[in-house]
Amino acid sequence: MSTLLPSDTPSLSTDPGKPLIGVVMGSSSDWDTMQHAVQILTHFGVAHEARVVSAHRMPDDLFAYAEQAGPRGLQAIIAGAGGAAHLPGMLAAKTTVPVLGVPVASRHLQGVDSLHSIVQMPKGVPVATFAIGTAGAANAALFAVSLLALHDPGLAAKLQAFRAEQTEAARAMTLPV
Ligand code: RP5
16 A cells, blocks of 8 residues: 555544454454454554454453443444344444444355345434445445544545645556557
């Protein structure tokens, strides 16, 4: 990932002792996917935490995490899960902190099951749902950065630079014909 970011712009989001974004997942087997969210948050210098919180294997931990998210100052929770992916929805049921859901690709249904489980929340308890897999994990983190950047000019500048790099990279693309 590029390091061509403004380094002298102040950021309100960098205190590692006070995470602003929580990244949770149902299993350590989700890490291959969810590490892409963590990489983005690290790249932007956003204070975050990452941990396993399994909805069906650690339900009490899940409730405690959701209940403490607001009081602990989390601004968003990125939650990844596969299969019957109830982790994001159950988190959203227990907190009004925004929950960004990442469908992890499953072995048998390639994550379509995860996507449907996360995106089909009944009216009243939303989960913002992203693409299946690594693109979804990265985009959920970029979305979280965008939310924080609304109130953080330094972070907004980094986000603009990130977008500009992508534009330049696309303009530089060539084809083999
Ligand atoms: C879900 O079950 C996890 O989110 C994971 O995607 C899936 C499989 O978990 P493991 O059997 O690999 O622990 O809870």
